[in-house]
Amino acid sequence: MGNREKLLEAAKECLFAKGYERTTVRDLASAAGVSMAAIGYHFGSKEALLNEALFASLDAGGRSSAPTPDGDLSALWGRLIEAFATDKTFWVANLETVLRAQRDTGLREQMAAGLRQGRSGMAREVTGIPESELSEATIRTLGSVQLALVGGLMMQHLTDPENAPTADEVLEGLRALAAHLPEKGGEAV
Numbered sequence: 001m002g003n004r005e006k007l008l009e010a011a012k013e014c015l016f017a018k019g020y021e022r023t024t025v026r027d028l029a030s031a032a033g034v035s036m037a038a039i040g041y042h043f044g045s046k047e048a049l050l051n052e053a054l055f056a057s058l059d060a061g062g063r064s065s066a067p068t069p070d071g072d073l074s075a076l077w078g079r080l081i082e083a084f085a086t087d088k089t090f091w092v093a094n095l096e097t098v099l100r101a102q103r104d105t106g107l108r109e110q111m112a113a114g115l116r117q118g119r120s121g122m123a124r125e126v127t128g129i130p131e132s133e134l135s136e137a138t139i140r141t142l143g144s145v146q147l148a149l150v151g152g153l154m155m156q157h158l159t160d161p162e163n164a165p166t167a168d169e170v171l172e173g174l175r176a177l178a179a180h181l182p183e184k185g186g187e188a189v
Contacts, residue, residue: 008049014050025039
């Protein structure tokens with residue numbers, strides 16, 4: 001493993017252990033076993049390294065690589081809720097990145113690309129259809145709503161875990177919400 005890869009792995013671990021804001025250049029270099037100058041050489045800055053590590057970790061689903069059975073929303077939400085509890089520092093780092101992106105155009109563009117990929121991944125999780133075969137409409141509707149639910153549920157579990165909903169409560173809430181949806185023509189169901 002080269003220095004670049006060592007730094008990327010070290011950054012992932014630092015995100016889970018210390019979070020974005022509390023991770024220092026020294027932490028990264030020490031964890032990777034490389035000089036602090038290697039960060040600038042390979043990534044340009046600590047922030048660029050941490051951003052790449054964060055996006056790679058998000059793409060991999062955090063540290064949980066357990067697949068969700070196709071269409072099993074209870075398992076999906078249960079896995080996400082568990083990840084919010086066990087990897088709280090990482091998910092806080094995710095929120096910190098969203099806030100930083102509002103002041104950094106390049107980071108905002110990276111986040112936007114990640115959201116597009118996240119919508120597609122969420123639609124795949126629910127339908128079991130490979131991302132390359134999903135329709136744009138499915139990604140924009142089902143994927144977007146799932147991603148919105150992830151963000152809201154994450155905030156509840158990070159801020160007030162004792163009162164945040166369980167996976168079963170999320171599903172029951174979705175059923176109750178669906179009962180109030182209008183038909184396509186505008187009439188309530």
